[in-house]
Amino acid sequence: MKLFSFNKGVAGPSFAVMTGGTGGIGCEIAGILLEQGWDVLLLTRQPRKAEEQISSRNGRFEAVYCDLTKPADLESISSALVERKKSIGLLIHCAGKIKPEPTRNITWHSLEDQMTINLTSPIIMTSQLLPALSPVAHIMFVNSIAGVMPLQGSSVYSATKFGLRGFARSLALEFKPGTIKVSSIFLGAVDTPMLEQETRDGGSVLNFVNKPLSARDVANLIIRTSKGKGREVFLPAVDGVFAHACLIMPWLLRITTPILEKIGHIGLRRFQKKLNRN
Incomplete structure (x- = not known):
């Protein structure tokens, strides 16, 4: 396996792994x-694609092959990072997988795939990379509103995202103030290829109650959050308020769903028109 070539001992909070x-x-x-x-090290199953999409600019960039579903890949990368003694200032878990399907159609493969990418690999990777983190590093989990509000038709995805929130909140309690920070970003629908594929696969119309977020705006929010204290951030903020209200009052989601679905269908048609134009 090809491992990264960043120099040993180059210190500090300017090294990100994602x-x-x-x-x-x-x-x-x-x-x-x-x-x-x-300096950015990207772990991906498509390193060549990453290198075509992302230019080095002011920092150094390297994409390394890593299959998040394979424990051996995670262990090899983590061991190499620890051995190189290059402190990680920012660890960002951004990979995600969704397979919309009713519960009666869930297969072992779709369950394992979503669980591994959305929940198991972030847990294992975080655990293995703790020795390589800077004493003031920031661990970022890119989560979903589905990690706070149940998503009909995507129960496995929602379960993994609820689990990721629980892990992140528990992890944060292990560190003293002023040391390693933990943040979770809970996003509504974002205008990305993943949303396009989810829509083709029959994803929830609730994704389109609000206009899908810009990937650039989301990225800027994540970077701003990484420079502050560890916290939970919801975007749009109103989705976070509504999701928590539904956790406290489960009946609220049931009585509002028909209205939200009508609004969502309007937004979905608008999104599909944009896809057809492209």
Whole structure:
């Protein structure tokens, strides 16, 4: 396996490791970090695609093959990073997988695929990379509103995102104030290839109650959050308020769903027209 070539001992909080960099959000995050002078190591199953999408700019960039569903890949990368003694200032878990389907159609493959990419690999990778983190590093989990509000028709995806929130909140309690920080970003629908594919696969119309977010705007929010204290951020903010209200009052989601679906269908038709134009 080809491992990264960044020099040993180059210290500090200007070294970022991330997954999911060939998607819309991850690609934008990597570009912004490089503009700001960070060195970025991207773990991906498509390193050549990543290198075509992302230019080095002010910092150094390298994409390394890593299949997040294979423990051996995670262990090899993590061991190499720890051995290189190059402190990681920012660890971003951006990779995600969704397979919309009713519960009666769930297969072992779709369950394992979503669980591994959305939940198991971020947990294992974080655990293995803790020795390589800077004492003031920031761990970022790119989550979803589906991690706070149940998503009908995507129960496995929602379960993995609820689990990721639980892990992140528990992890944050392990660190003293002023040391390693943990943040989770809970996003509504984002205008990315992943959303386009989800829509083709019959994803929830609730994705389109609001206009899908810009990947660039989301990336900027994630970078701004990484420079502050660890916290949970919801975008759009109103989705976070509504999702928590539904957790407290489960009946609220049931009585509002018919209205939200009508609004969502209007937004979906608008989104589909845009796809057809492209």
